[in-house]
Amino acid sequence: MYQKSRRAFESLRDLDPYRILDMEVYSTLLWHTEKHIDLSFLAQELLSIEPRSPQTWIAIGNCFSLQKDKKQALTCFGRATQLDPGCAYAYTLAGHELVDTRIDQAINYFQSGIRADPRHYNAWCVVQLTGRRLTYTIHPGMGWVHAI
Amino acid sequence: MAQLIKTPKCVHFGRCELLGGSYLTQTLKAGSKEKKRQAVRQISPSLDSEMDDEGSAFDESNPAPVPLSRTRSPDDTSTRRQSEDPPMEIAECIVYNTMRSCARAFRAFASYDLQKCLDELEGLDAAQQRTPWVMALVGRAEYEKGDYAAVR
Numbered sequence: 001m002y003q004k005s006r007r008a009f010e011s012l013r014d015l016d017p018y019r020i021l022d023m024e025v026y027s028t029l030l031w032h033t034e035k036h037i038d039l040s041f042l043a044q045e046l047l048s049i050e051p052r053s054p055q056t057w058i059a060i061g062n063c064f065s066l067q068k069d070k071k072q073a074l075t076c077f078g079r080a081t082q083l084d085p086g087c088a089y090a091y092t093l094a095g096h097e098l099v100d101t102r103i104d105q106a107i108n109y110f111q112s113g114i115r116a117d118p119r120h121y122n123a124w125c126v127v128q129l130t131g132r133r134l135t136y137t138i139h140p141g142m143g144w145v146h147a148i
Numbered sequence: 149m150a151q152l153i154k155t156p157k158c159v160h161f162g163r164c165e166l167l168g169g170s171y172l173t174q175t176l177k178a179g180s181k182e183k184k185r186q187a188v189r190q191i192s193p194s195l196d197s198e199m200d201d202e203g204s205a206f207d208e209s210n211p212a213p214v215p216l217s218r219t220r221s222p223d224d225t226s227t228r229r230q231s232e233d234p235p236m237e238i239a240e241c242i243v244y245n246t247m248r249s250c251a252r253a254f255r256a257f258a259s260y261d262l263q264k265c266l267d268e269l270e271g272l273d274a275a276q277q278r279t280p281w282v283m284a285l286v287g288r289a290e291y292e293k294g295d296y297a298a299v300r
Contacts, residue, residue, distance in 0.1 A: 121260075
């Protein structure tokens with residue numbers, strides 16, 4: 001699945017090299033497949049095209065996150081949310097960064113994400129998962145209902 | 149709990165309109181949806197056949213459409229217009245069909261019916277499949293599919 005998706009995104013970038021939209025999905029895809037070089041290349045290119053779009057900063061944040069630089073990654077995701085406070089994905093990724101160390105802050109991030117976009121399934125899934133880990137019962141069973 | 153489920157639909161009106169519609173049709177109006185689908189199926193083949201007939205007729209009669217110019221006599225332009233009418237209809241058909249499948253694909257994507265979305269996009273013309281919008285949607289749909297498999 002990832003390979004097909006990657007092929008689609010690669011030909012998309014050939015067709016339209018200046019596209020910013022949907023590039024956050026591509027950067028996360030590269031993060032999942034651990035393509036360090038491609039991800040940093042993508043982040044550099046997006047930064048040179050448009051430094052004021054949240055997608056750019058999400059890509060940069062993913063890049064730092066892949067290099068285990070959590071602090072820088074958080075700064076980047078924070079900048080993405082400053083550029084577009086409705087960007088639920090940036091909140092979710094910031095939450096993912098913090099989920100191992102500061103789980104209370106992570107939950108705050110996920111909830112901000114849900115507030116920004118109540119239909120963002122990633123945030124709901126993770127709230128449910130972290131909720132299970134902490135026996136955190138604000139929305140019992142709601143996470144999966146929303147996610148599915 | 150019921151309130152919490154309802155709120156997102158009110159807040160994000162544009163996007164949830166699609167989802168809400170699909171939920172409604174799935175749960176409440178299953179019968180009427182089937183009828184609609186049948187109606188669409190009945191319409192679309194007729195449109196296609198009409199399109200093909202006219203396309204072949206047009207190709208035989210005048211292969212290259214000449215643009216209108218003001219120097220021609222009124223009679224000449226009127227005949228020219230008449231002969232150009234079928235191509236306009238064909239163009240409209242093509243545009244409507246393309247828009248319809250794009251909209252169906254995006255609606256399927258919005259309700260995370262990803263295989264349906266990909267099938268719809270496969271059905272587009274080769275030229276349309278090379279557009280950035282379609283490529284991006286294919287990429288996102290494949291990505292979400294992979295994600296789901298991993299989660300499950």
